[in-house]
Amino acid sequence: MIAFFKLLFRNRLAAVGAVVLTVIVLMALAVPILPLKDPNLPHTAARFTPPFSEGYLLGADHLGRDQLSRLLWGTRTSLAVGAVAAFLAAFLGSAIGILSGYFGGRTDNILMRLIDMLMAFPYILLALAIVAALGTGLINALIAVAAVNIPFFARNIRGITVGLSHREFVDAARLAGKGHSRIILSEILPNVLPVIVIAMSTTVGWMILETAGLSFLGLGSQPPDSDLGSMLGLARAAFTTHPHTSIIPGVMIFLIVMSVNLLGDGVRDALDPRLRSGALSRPMAVTKVARNRTLPAAATPAPLLAVDDLETQFHVGERRYEAVGKVSLQVNPGECLGIIGESGSGKSVTALSLTGLVASPPGVITGGAVRLEGDDLLSANYETLRSIRGNRIAYIFQDPLSTLHPLYTVGDQLAEAIRCHAPVSRADAKSRALELMEAVRIPNAATRLSSYPHEMSGGMRQRVGIAMAMANDPDIIIADEPTTALDVTVQAQILSLLNDLRRERGLAIVFITHDFGVVAQLCDRVAVMYAGRIVEEGPTDAILATPAHPYTKRLIACVPELGGGRRELAAIPGLPPMVDDLPPGCHFAPRCDKATAECRVGYIALREGKQQRAVRCIHPEEDIA
Amino acid sequence: MTKLALKVDNLSKTFTIGGGLLSKSRPGVRAVRPVSFEVPEGETLGVVGESGCGKSTFARMLVGLLEPTTGHIEIAGKALDNADPAAFGRLIQYMFQDPISSLNPRKTIRQIMEAPLRLLHGMDKPQRTARIAEIFASVNLREEFLDRYPHEFSGGQAQRIGIARALAAAPEIIILDEPVSALDVSVQAQVLNLMARLKKEFNLTYLFISHDLAVVEAVSDRIMVLYFGAVVEIGRAEDVFRAPKHPYTKLLADSAPVVGRALTAPESAAAELPDPLNPPRGCAFATRCPRATDECRANDPPLTQMGDSQFAACFHPLS
Known part of the structure; x- marks a missing residue:
């Protein structure tokens, strides 16, 4: 609750709105006890007294009634009517929306068609028709x-309810x-209530205005009582001669509606x-780099891609998440090269850091x-990075449905990817797109060019994702769990496709996964990550056969293999540590049965051994030296 | 002969298309073709199949969340033909795939746990508190978790809360729909082993639905393979993937990535699931099957016994 007010008042305009509205509401509430003149007592001698006159602070109207008193009483009425109308509309509208969205089918159809009929009339006509049928009066206007x-x-609430009622918790x-009634009241309602509150706060101002409109036309409050609308209506005749009689209620309406809308x-x-988590703050085009140490020395001869001591953190408020x-x-x-690790191990953040794709804020590359x-690449400017992304280093992501644009055909998207980096004609790009589609073995490639992403199966979409990555003959492809969302039969096809492509074209692949079976089949070397660090690295066969780090060994034991029959599965007790609260020493020590006091202090370095192997452990399972 | 926990007879589901205010709905997608099988008490039946094979539709019918188009369900000798989830709830419970989204974000764990105890078993407050303590002890959760909200838990913990909720209904059968696919490998085994222990402790029967063949094989007594809404093979867990009879089962087994096996694509890239709106005649797998003949494209192969406890729906089974 306090956090809510903090957020609310961080928005200056909302704070102004809140202050103005509070003052107006307090005044309206205090009207009966304020020393005001009777708002309905005419006094012919004081007709059209100008404002700031003796005894008439805001002047008097055409009957000589005190404007200040009438304004405050009118505000009171207008606010009350607006608030009650907003509450009524929210209550009835939300009830209809929830019922319609929850039950769906015929109920939904009938209720929504009735709502459509209401919406088919211009609102003022509809309001006039209702008042005409019920008779004039403030309650009828309400x-x-x-x-x-x-x-x-x-409409609003129905949309939200449809989404909720298909959720698993229902x-x-x-x-x-x-x-049904219990589910609606105790499962659905608590989840739509914030939306109802939001909708109310943004519409109450509008309703005050509409009520004033009806009163202005003489259909709302009836003399001698008046609200702000009817004050305006009565002042209309004297608008040119005595403008203060219309300006004063007009300003009040303006203040109320503005403050309500700003606050809303x-x-x-x-x-x-989404705003609370900072999602709408626009990320920068390149991850922020804040390295304060000297760069680690480069290896000679330079490999195609070398990552040295890379550190990526997420800075959220006071917290530092050491992701890599x-x-x-x-x-x-x-x-x-395979990078294997569980969720939260930092494997994806490592991959995104390579070309500065980690969202900033909150991501910061702090070293390496x-x-x-x-x-x-980390010191390169945006233009240089942009020419490298997709051109020399390309990415394949887990879910091609969310990385492909739903409104363009896959052919157009492929052609665009090509034209982004190479100055070729539209026709050339199209024919190159066709070649790519054939290279990733999409059947009927020519007709598939004009398909939209949703018309393809998951496996075909991932082939398009691979074709897209191949578009500019990159040197390196970074594949971030490209087969995790696919069925096993399709996964096997995609893996063998990637394998063929790399052999035919000499591609380097960085393959990020959590699956040892996949790593074993595709990768030459593998790096095992745990809580942001590489704990073991080396040739895939050697690591799978003789894992040296206790984590690797126990993780491999956890993976059930087909053909083993019914059995008790191995587990690693406990959970990986949170990366904003890493234990000192070895990150795996709290879950490791070989851990000693030595493991829990100081930084443990990655020690290199024979056959390009390396392990970060004081008590390794295998002697690799 | 052991008692039957679940008997399913000719269960099928056809989803209708259209059906606006004025137009009549017409039958469309056959998500599940008529399926019949029995599960004896205390068994774990694994159900495998790829996306779109009807696994989830099938599971939702078994717990009464979806009304079947045809067929009967009998649980522990009681026929359940009406789609009343409360009647189903006392006999059969469902554990969801996504542990977090199956918990209402605006309720505490205690409120979530109390609902089945109060509504299905009419327990009063002290009884409920005692029962919750008992269940939480058996799923290794601390009682202080009860007053927290779902977003405060990790996937593994949330899945254990899901198990606890299913146990609270004291059902005969629990359907586990991809219970560990959202979890990391090192945590996955914790949950699977816990479920194996609970099964003994509470004398439960499991239906274990998953796309991970190795996991299914490790926990099941028997395995049922679904393809395109129909059972293509059913048999003892140790036999199904070791000696598959149906070519589709073999394809599945060959596709699973296995350490030490060379990478080969087990079938051509053109292989796709048939269009569910316009299903082919005969065996649905015929278009992908290397052994298919004209007979396969004309007639639906029935599920026939092959070997002592293995059944497959194939005219040309693998020997």
């Missing part, structure tokens, strides 16, 4: 304004024996969970170097 706003709530509640926008932003800690890797042409043929 009903009309509420009715006119029901569709807004019903099914779970049903299986726990909850009936602020409330909406503060309640939106001193990672060093090397990749040569035609080689496939990434060298492509000896040139440091």
Whole structure:
């Protein structure tokens, strides 16, 4: 709650709105006890007294009634009517929306068509028709304004409810024996309530305005009572001769509506969970680099890609998440390097750091170097990086449905990827796209060029993703769990395709995965990551046969292999540490049964052994030296 | 002869298309073709199949979340033909794939745990507190978790809360729908071993649905292979992938990445699932099958016994 107010008042305009509205509401509440004149007592001698006169601070109207008193009483009425109308519309509209969204089918169809009918009339006509049918009067105007706003709530809330009612927790509640009314009240409602509040806060100003409009036309509050709208209406005749009678209520309406809207926008932003996590702050085009140490020395001769002591952190408030800690890797042409690790081990952040693709804020590269043929990429400017991304270093991501644009055909997207880096004609790009589609073995490539991503199966989409990565003959492809979302039969096809491509074209592949089976089949070398650090590195066969780090050994034991029959599976007790609170010494020590006091202090270096192997452990399972 | 925990007879589901305010809906996608099988008490039946094979539709029908188009379900000798989740709830529970999204984000774990106890078993407050303590002890969760909200838990913990909720209903059968696919390997085994222990402790029967063949093989007594909404093979876990009878089962087994096996694509790139709106005649696998003949493209192969406890739906089974 305090966090909510902090967020709300960080928005200056919302704070101004809140202050103005609070003052107005307090005044309106205090009206009966304030020493005001009777708002309805005419006094002919004081007709059209100008403002700031003796006894009439805001002047008097055409009947000589005190403007200040009438303004405050009118504000009170207008606010009350607006708030009640907003509440009524929100209550009825949300009820219709929830029922319609939850039950779906015929109920939804009938309710929504009724709402459509309400929406088919211009709102003022509809309000006039309702008032005409019910008769004039403030209560009837209130009903009309509420009715006119029901569709807004019903439509909004229905959309949210449809999404919620297909969520698994609703099914779970049903299986726990909850009936429809219980599910609606205790499962759905708490989740839509914030949306209802947001919708109300943004519409209440609008409803005050609509009520004033009806009163202005003489259909709302009836004399001698008046609200702000009818004050304006009565002052209309004297607008040119005595403008103060219309300006004063006009300014009040303006103040109320503005402050409500500013506050409403602020409330909406503060309640939106995406804003709270900072999602709408635009990330920079390149990850922020803040290296304060001298760069580590470059290897000679320079490998194709060398990562030296790379450190990437996420800075969220006061917290420092050390996602990648001193990672060093090397990749040569035609080689496939696997990076294996569990979720949160930093494998994907490592991959994204290479070309500065980690979102900043909150990501910051705090140390190390990434060298492509000896040139440091982290100190390169945006233009240089942009010419390298996709051209020399290309990425393949896990879910091609979310990386391909849904509104363009795959042919157009491939052609665009080519034309981004090479000055070729549209026709040449198209024919190159066709070649690429054939290279990744998409059947009927020519007709598939004009398909949209959603028309293809997951396996075909991932082939397009690979074709896209291949578009500019890159030197290195970074594949981030490219087969995790695919079925096994499709995974086997994609892996063998990647393997063929690298052998035919001498591609270097950095393959990020959590699956030892995949690593064993595709990668020459593998680096095992745990809590941001590489714990073991070496040739795939050697590591799988004789893992040296206790984590690697136990992780391999956890993976069930087909053909083993029914058995008890090995597990590693405990959980990986949070990277904002890493234990000193070895990160795996709290879960390791070989850990000693020595393991829990100081930095443990990666020690190199024979056959290009290296391990970060004081008590390794195998002697690799 | 052991008691039957679950008996399914001719269960099928056809989803309708259209059905607006004025237009009549017409039958469309056959998500599950008629399926019949039995599960004896205390068994774990593994169900494998790729995306789109009807696994989830099938599971949702078994727990009453979806009304079957045809067929009967009998649990522990009681027929359950109406789609009333509460009636199903006492006999059969469902554990969801995504541990976090199956917990309402605005409720505490205690509120989530109490619902089945109160609504399915009518327990009063002290009884509920005692029962929750008992269940939490058996799934290795600390009681202080009860007053926290779902987003405060890791995937493995949330999945254990999911198990605890399913146990609270004291069902005969629990359907585990991809229970560990959202978890890391090192945590996956913790959950699987816990479930194996609970099965003994509470005398449960499991239906274990997964796309991970090795995991299914490790935990199941028998395995059922689904393809395109139909059972293509069913048999003892140790036999199904070691000596598959149906060519599709063999394809699955050959596709699984295995340490020490060379990387080869087990089939051509053109292989795709048939269009569910326009299913082919005969065996659905015929277009991908190297052994397919004209007979396969004309007739649906029935599930027939091959070997002492293995059944496959194939005219030309592998020997």
